[in-house]
Amino acid sequence: MIEKIFRFVWKLIAGLILISMLLVVLLNWLPVAFTPLMGIRYLENPEEHIRHTWVPREEISLPLQLAVVASEDQSFVNHNGFDFKAIEKAIEGNQEGKRVRGASTISQQTAKNVFLWPGRNWIRKGLEVYFTFLIETFWSKERILEVYLNSIEMGPGIYGAEAAARYWFNKPASELTTFEAAAIAAILPNPRQFKANPASNYIEGRKSWIVRQMKNYGEFSFEKEKNERVEN
Numbered sequence: 001m002i003e004k005i006f007r008f009v010w011k012l013i014a015g016l017i018l019i020s021m022l023l024v025v026l027l028n029w030l031p032v033a034f035t036p037l038m039g040i041r042y043l044e045n046p047e048e049h050i051r052h053t054w055v056p057r058e059e060i061s062l063p064l065q066l067a068v069v070a071s072e073d074q075s076f077v078n079h080n081g082f083d084f085k086a087i088e089k090a091i092e093g094n095q096e097g098k099r100v101r102g103a104s105t106i107s108q109q110t111a112k113n114v115f116l117w118p119g120r121n122w123i124r125k126g127l128e129v130y131f132t133f134l135i136e137t138f139w140s141k142e143r144i145l146e147v148y149l150n151s152i153e154m155g156p157g158i159y160g161a162e163a164a165a166r167y168w169f170n171k172p173a174s175e176l177t178t179f180e181a182a183a184i185a186a187i188l189p190n191p192r193q194f195k196a197n198p199a200s201n202y203i204e205g206r207k208s209w210i211v212r213q214m215k216n217y218g219e220f221s222f223e224k225e226k227n228e229r230v231e232n
Helices: 002-026 036-044 062-072 084-095 106-115 122-138 141-151 161-169 178-186 201-217 222-231
Strands: 153-155
Touching (some): 002 122, 062 106, 062 178, 106 122, 106 141, 153 161, 161 178, 178 201
């Protein structure tokens, strides 16, 4: 009896692993039309209209791509899904009682947004590590950033760059300027509380910081990053 239970459990785990891998492979090519967070938000507030339009990364302005990389994960192009230096700093800061920036990378946030639910328990974090490993294995960095920019929550009922650009600035994502892109990136820590436009004094301060980070980072393109890695 116990042996049968163990066989059933192992078959179940193997089946779930296979299904998750197939899903990740499929989403390397298919647009992500819906995420668990969208469903959760709808259940919390059915009257809140969900705005979400998938667009290719090429139709998202370079300033917005640079703004999220410069503010959320400056090592994105070079790491394998986890920024261990940022994790160490976060642990040290927590031990010292300091308020520090989170250590989640864009890859981790993408895994959480697309496949999982909000939360901080160990089971969800373990699944986040697992899905981060999968997308880093099967997706390119370009695809990870494309999915991230199309799925992340950017306002109340607002998901993805195209919906955010039209909601906050009444224009397509392809036309966002540096300061508009920085304003959207500035609200990402809590997009349901903060507004990109009009911006509060706090968001104006974050926006200025992000613009400085963008200037320090320099021109952003995957071709440039790849060439620099080859030269080094």
